[in-house]
Amino acid sequence: MLRVLLVSPGFHGYHSAISAALSARGHDVATHVYDDHGGLMGRAAFQVRHQLPHKLGAGSLRRLGREETERAASVVEDARPEAVLVVKGDTLGPQFWESLAGLPRVTWLYDELRRTRYSVDVLTGIGPIATYSARDHEAFASAGLDSRHLPLAYDHRLVPSPTGARTHRVSFVGARYPVRARALTHLHDHGVPVVAYGRDWSKHPVDRLRTWRIGAPSIPAERDVSRATAYDVMASSAATLNLHGDQDGFTMRTFEASGVGAVQLVDRTDIEPLYEPGAEVLTFSSQDELLELCRRVALEGSDADGIRVAARRRTLAEHTFDHRVAVLEGAWDTPRQSTS
Structure with missing residues (x-):
């Protein structure tokens, strides 16, 4: 059993499914949702401080990235994990990745590389990669990255409970x-x-x-x-x-x-x-x-x-998250590369 830190976006609550799968395999899991803006008031402030200026061309999202990076790095220091699973994480800057120095970790991408802020050079420096994209995996492997192709999954713990008869829609x-x-x-x-x-x-x-x-x-x-x-x-x-x-x-x-x-x-x-x-x-x-x-x-x-x-x-x-987490665990055993 390891103390695992899961660093994830809040996207549809999938971090909960991943955390449950890690816990089911015996790990002690702490989760940090790096883009959580803190409830209704926090989301409103996020729109005013970051999204609206960006939409109007009056600013960028760099300040937001710095804030998210600082919070994530602080969580790593406080949690003192024995292994780290990062989901996407492309808005997190060098300060965060430097905080993981020496720690077993793996980053799971659910987007193609071209849709993230990553480059192959950056990924080379942050350690093992798992990607849902078969094409990206081939490109990563050709570039010498520690990569594995890992499709997404089903959260079997969230059981559907539809009411009424099946519709024709x-x-x-x-x-x-x-x-x-x-x-x-x-x-x-x-x-x-x-x-x-x-x-x-x-x-x-x-x-x-x-x-x-x-x-x-x-x-x-x-x-x-x-x-x-x-x-x-x-x-x-x-x-x-x-x-x-x-x-x-x-x-x-x-x-x-x-x-x-x-x-x-x-x-x-x-x-x-x-x-x-x-x-x-x-x-x-x-x-x-x-x-x-x-x-x-x-x-x-x-x-x-x-x-x-x-x-x-x-x-x-x-195809459940339990199946995918078993693959991610294997990445923690591979040699770590230096951070950039």
Whole structure:
């Protein structure tokens, strides 16, 4: 058993799932959420001090990065961990990484390198890397980094509890990107009962203000939901969409949709190492193929029950956070490199 410090963003509370997985393996876990701004008042102050000036072009987020770095480094000093797991962490500066000198640690990236503030040179100096991106892993390994490809996962401790009968709707839970908006609009225009969840889709005036926009998409939409509610939504839908777009790593939704026993319609035909197309998930490569799947599954119910059972079984056997943490533990045993 080790004293483990988990340093993570607050993104949808996934740090809780990772912490629980570490604890289940016998570790004494402390968690520091480096972008936690302290409740409603703290979030409001964050918008005024950092986000608003940045949106208006009157400042940068460098001050925010310095503040987050100082807090994280102080936590390391106070916690005196025996091992450290950093999730993403690209806004944390050299002071934080220097505070980890000599400590076993690993950094898990859930974004492609190009979407972070990291460079290969920086990653070389901070120690072992785990990445959800197979392409980035290949590039890291070619550059001599201590890297491993590690997909994302399902939080099996957050059990869905949908109420009422299963609906005929096709759900999507997540951010609104152009490729996603086009797909949902195509389904809506062709009579598929689709509904999107999230602040980017919502017509609520508060959500429009939060996302700096005036209009809203024409498709039916609901406001943000918690991760637990998202699990319920997917489980109770006739089918749920997993739309990637410009990503080579598989989203968290890949494992969550299957983990809750949903019929997952995914835009990745290269999913086979993780799930079996046709038996555990349904794949498509065009809007017309997606429309046909929705009509077959959401409107007719074809093959749904078998897919739900098989998808959940595969996920619980191979794709939980407990499975991923076991891989991350192995990185702590590798030789440490000097910090930069």
